[in-house]
Every structure is written in structure tokens, then in C-alpha cells.
Amino acid sequence: DSGVTQTPKHLITATGQRVTLRCSPRSGDLSVYWYQQSLDQGLQFLIQYYNGEERAKGNILERFSAQQFPDLHSELNLSSLELGDSALYFCASSLASGGNNEQFFGPGTRLTVL
């Protein structure tokens, strides 16, 4: 158990819908990262927040957005869902940002878009 929690564990929805994935980092960690893992794309970095501020952005679609709240939990919002958005979404946290800060991954949310 990494100490990172994600909810829900599974999510099934229809195309065009909007969903929110939630992540609570390990106690004391200030950085939160979101990743998407699909069978054909591997693990793709989406976005990072550090202490409430956006720190880095990866291959995140405009239909996706995220935020980190004052209590450091984070939410990833996915809208206008398409079949191709079906994937495993991981959240990770680390104490700080960059360098040798080991990222601890949560168990993931499996999103299925029908």
C-alpha cells in the first residue's frame, strides 16, 4: 500500500459524459501527478501540481482538466468522453518536485467509456 488513495476504483460511463476522478496523496506529500495508461500508449504523463499550483503539463487533452485543493487532494475532470479515453488513470504523489523525488502511485481508476 503506497499511501495514495484513488476513487472510484472502476468507472463505466457513456460517450459524451463527464467524470471526476479523485486522488488523495500520501500524508506530507505536496506534489500530485496524473497519468493515463492505455494498452496502446503505455504510461503517459498528464499533469503535475505542487502545493496547489500547476507545475508541469504533459499530453493532456483540452477536454481534461485538473486541480489540487488546499488540503492537497486532487481531482481530474474528463469531459466529452470518447471511446479512446478508456484507460487506467493513475495518480502519484511525492514529497517535493523534480529531482530524486520518488513518486508513489495510487491503485488507479479504471475508466471504461461505452
Next chain:
Amino acid sequence: GQNIDQPTEMTATEGAIVQINCTYQTSGFNGLFWYQQHAGEAPTFLSYNVLDGLEEKGRFSSFLSRSKGYSYLLLKELQMKDSASYLCAVLNDYKLSFGAGTTVTVRA
């Protein structure tokens, strides 16, 4: 852009040694990580290299050559539970870019 290459699959026998190579071409470099991921589970941290050389951690060792854009993960005394995907990841300016992963199958 980021280009991180590692073999797709490797098979080895229990008790043997396997070396997983990773080559990278990235616009910047702040370190290289190796993660282990069992199917359907979260990646777990194995090692971090930022300077050239070998880092040893029990049965797992990781090597880095920055001038060659090359790293390897060495798994010794293989156990059945080591069957998993091994991900090479390069850190560049807060962004961690992952290779596609190498699936290692350990046979009895």
C-alpha cells in the same frame, strides 16, 4: 521530444540473471527511474540514477551512462514473483516520460 526505447519482452529462468536495457534521447535530463508494474496494478519504484555508475539495491541494480543515453536494470536470482513489466522513465524538468515497458516472464 522524448524517445525512450526498451525491449518489449524478455524470458528467463528462475534463479538466473536478466538485464533490461533502456536507451533514451530526451531534450533534457534530470534523472532516470526504473519502476516495476504487475498487470493491473500500480507501478512501484525500484531505483533512481542521476550520476553515471551502478546503484545496487539487493537483487536489483541499475546502471546509467549519461553520455551514451543508456541505462540498464539488472535483476539477479530471479524469482517467479519478478514476472512483471519493468518501466524505464526519464525525468526532464518535472516531467517523467516512460518507456513502453519490458515484460519479463520468469519460468520455473
